[in-house]
Amino acid sequence: MTPPGDCVLELRDLRKRYGSVPVLEGLNLRLERGQVYGFLGRNGAGKSTTLRIVMGITHADAGSVSLFGSPVAASDVRPRQRVGYVAQEQHFYDWMTPEALGKFVGAFYPSWDPDRYAELLDRFEIPERRLRTFSGGMHVKQALALALAHRPELLVLDEPTAGLDPVVRREFLEILREIVARGEQATLFSSHLVDEVELVATRVGIVEHGVMRYEGSLAELASRVRRLTLPDPGADPGAAEREVEAALATLPLRTLSRRGPPLELTVWSEEPLVFAALEARLPGARYEPLTLEEIFIELVRSSPGADA
Amino acid sequence: MLDLGAGRGSSMPRRLATLMRKELAQHRALLWVLPLALGVLGLMFWAQLRTHPSATNRLTACAQALRIFVPLAALALGQALIVREYQARTQLFLQALPLRPGEVLLAKLGVGLGALGGTAVAFCTLAALLQGEFGLRVIGSMALRAFGFVLAVWSLCASFGLLGKLRVPAYLTLILGVVALGRATSFQLERFGPFALLEASTFVAERVLPARALLETALASVALLLPGALVGLWRDGVLAERLSERATAREAVAVGVVLFAEFTAIGLLRPKRDVAPFQFVGDGVARGASHGAQVLYGAAELAPRAAQVASALGALSERMRGELGIDPPPPLLAVHNGLLEENRVNTRTQELGGVLLELNLGARALDLQALRALATHESLSWLSRRRALFEPNHWLLDGFSQAWSGDAPALTRCWRRALVAAAHVELGADVVTHWERLMDQAGEDGANALGCSLVDFVGERHGRERVLELVRRLLARPTVTGLVSWWRERHATPAALLALHTGEPWPDIVDAWQRELARRRARAQELASEANDRGELTLEPSAIGADVVYALTGAPAALDRQCRLLSLQLERPYDEYVNAERAERRPVLWPAGAPEVHGRVRGLYPAGTRAWLALECHVPALELDKRVRSVRLEAP
Secondary structure (H helix, E strand, C coil): CCCCCCEEEEEEEEEEEECCEEEEEEEEEEEECCCEEEEEECCCCCHHHHHHHHCCCCCCCEEEEEECCEECCCCCCCHHHHEEEECCCCCCCCCCCHHHHHHHHHCCCCCCCHHHHHHHHHHCCCCCCCHHHCCHHHHHHHHHHHHHHCCCCEEEEECCCCCCCHHHHHHHHHHHHHHHHHCCCEEEEEECCHHHHHHHCCEEEEEECCEEEEEEEHHHHHHCEEEEECCCCCCCHHHHHHHHHHHHHHCCCEEEEEECCCCEEEEECCCCCHHHHHHHHCCCCEEECCCHHHHHHHHHHCCCCCCC | CCCCCCCCCCCHHHHHHHHHHHHHHHCHHHHHHHHHHHHHHHHHHHHHHHHCCCCCCCCHHHHHHHHHHHHHHHHHHHHHHHHHHHHCCHHHHHHCCCCCCCHHHHHHHHHHHHHHHHHHHHHHHHHHHHCCCCCHHHHHHHHHHHHHHHHHHHHHHHHHHCCHHHHHHHHHHHHHHHHHHHHHCCCCHHHCHHHHHCCHHHHCCCCCCCHHHHHHHHHHHHHHHHHHHHHHHHHHHHHHHHHCCCCCHHHHHHHHHHHHHHHHHHHHCCCCCCCCCCCCCCCCEEECCCCCEEEECCCHHHHHHHHHHHHHHHHHHHHHHHHCCCCCCCCEEEEECCCCCCCCEEECCCCCCCEEEEECCCCCCCCHHHHHHHHHHHHHHHHCCCHHHCHHHHHHHHHHHHHHHCCHHHHHHHHHHHHHHHCCCCCCHHHHHCHHHHHHHHHHHHHHHHHHHHHHHHHHHHCHHHHHHHHHHHCCCCCCCCHHHHHHHCCCCHHHHHHHHHCCCHHHHHHHHHHHHHHHHHHCHHHHHHHHCEEEEEEECCCCCEEEEEEEECCCCCCCEEEEEEEEEECCCCCCCCCHHHCEEEEEEECCCCCEEEEEEEEEECCCCEEEEEEEEEECCCCEEEEEEEEEEECC
8 A cells, every 4th residue: 555645646748649639748747645636627638648548548659657656567457456447438338237347347456345345336326237227327436336446546537427417416526525535545537627626626737738737736726826907097008008017027927818908817926925016016906816717717728729 | 147256366367267257248148059050050961961862971061060150150259259349339448447458359369269169179079979980089180170260260250350340341352362362373262271171071081180271270360360469459459449430431432442443353363274283192092194183092902993993084184185185184083982882973073173073992893984974074064164064065065075985885885875865855956955954854874875976976977076176165174254255155055166167057967866866776676675665744633732643654574674753842943954863762663574554652742833753764784774754743
């Protein structure tokens, strides 16, 4: 078992192309034991590809993947026996029942616990009948039961709530929150829905065009972004603009977006204290924090190569 | 539910075992059906061989059944084990499990090979035991051959299953490739690797290990497996995933264009000119002067008779080369079969790239003339790609085979037989041209005799060289090889060519021949009684179906005559040639001194059915089964 605080998963400079289309262009990610990592990104940002590389389903063109402190070789199944995985879409054998499926999957994991599996099936209210009769939500819960039954040290979830209705989605997220709160495993789950990440994750990584745009805690992320709205410039709009440019030029700030009139800027700073200095320079502006969803949108829109 | 085995620990053998158990559980219905299907198929072939007059060892039914069963079963298993996995996308689920690349594929290959191979081996073993064959060597040989065939075919189907939407075009391309190879080179599929293992004549009989065939099978299996393995494993199986998707319209068009090009290319290929001659290997083979003449006899005491046959076939081979211009002559192969009746010869031409005759070398007497005639017939049929059997050519093939291969006594006998046969048929130019109808009336022996006398007559009338020219032109080579040659040859019949080269119209030749027959019959008084026999056949209604009523009339004989009634229910089309071997035979004794004999067979045919009926009487002096009457009737 990995000691607390140790690195469970580390991706370094991961690169992957599908034909001429680049999907990952130097992705870095680090996950430690006990952390719940929300991997956030738009559709096509590279989330699923990253997770498939972690699971060994796909191989990166360049870069390294370390699981539990050791580089992963394609032929070595032992690290993957310590990982539980819930795929974006479930493709179980629909002629199997949950019990048969558990027996089949359990044969590949040395630490498989049939009692725990039965307990999870009961907890998730999964009936003992052929999987072809299951709804989408039941399939996802079944996948989660399989992923947890062998007591993994790393739990990987690839957009597990995709395609679920709001009720089932909420139910699943509550189960997930309960499990990650109780468990000692590290959890990495991807989503394009910000509210899911806010509900469950303690750490977030935002990926866009195959590159990590931000990695850190939610609190840190919230503290690095501000929206400032300037008052009506009156007769001389140019003067206000010049004042803003002068203030921004002297401070370590990056403009994520600009709208108006009236002028509205979203700015980013690695150092939250800079905003105090900005307030001092532009006392007439209104400063407000952004929600995680707004920060996410601003970050991805401002990425190189983003759509206008 | 089959226990899928949640094992402690997860070594590779355990993982493979788990995967295989999953496959067995998932496809158990199909795996149960396979042995049943093979059993039924085997029974059908066995039943057919049981009644087939030329069948010898019933165990050859195993080879016949496997040739059909294994490819179909392999296709079905490939579809179930491999294609469906990708179509249902369950391979994505397997990819996410801690498995090594290739383990899933290996498990599927193992299950398929085990199921098919096990079924085939068990089938052969059971068939051998039921047939009373307990020799380990025989059973082992059959099992090894069957397994080898399964290995090659399963490798192909499993591999191509991974090609997804390209698998059907791949199959077609492979088939066309084999056809092209066969046409352009001396390659013969039936003599290659897995197919040679299942060759019917050696499947049971051959005692030596087929090392070459096994090696070819192993290499072919690896070569066939490679494309699929590459597709399945390369780039994390992404290629196999993409190929499992439905073909787009553009892809379908592209594939269609490629296949059309392949078909066109095949059509333009010129057929190969030479076929490598087949060789019997090992001990117990007698060879004639010509290398192509070989006799496989097996037991030492048959060596002298085998040498005699080989010498006769060798001499025949040399005559074909010299007089008919067939160079090289086709291989003339003979195999001893102790179960055959005396003077019975089976032909299995074209199975081994030449003429293959089965005969009983241990029989009391051996009719070398009949053997030469049959070998000539089969050789010309094989060389002309069976065009010699087309009706306008058929009389020339049958007649020339008898006349050319025989010596003077044989020719005399054929004339005497012809005199007797001619008394019971209506001859004429049209009748001779429609040879199968003449065979229907006169019987095969009678028709052969008539054809022999006609060829001899034409030779006497217009010169033997004219007849040889005709044979070289029409029978000793494939005259029709494509559309253009068919158009050119469609009017080149013996009748037309005779008229062209002799200046005598065909009807005039036939009339002159008939007059010759009448002249000779008038001088052969000892055959008059045979020529005057008459027969009548009718179908009369009765409460239980139509009765066959027969009557034979003629001059009373000094000895009992052995006659027989032949009957066969006809299926559509009702006017097809009847092979008398398939007819039911009922003995009819015509007592000595009796001017007639009558009989009735009750309720033989339901009303509305059609039947072919014939009366034959044996003429011991001519060794001829004279057909006195034949009719096709509808049961009232």
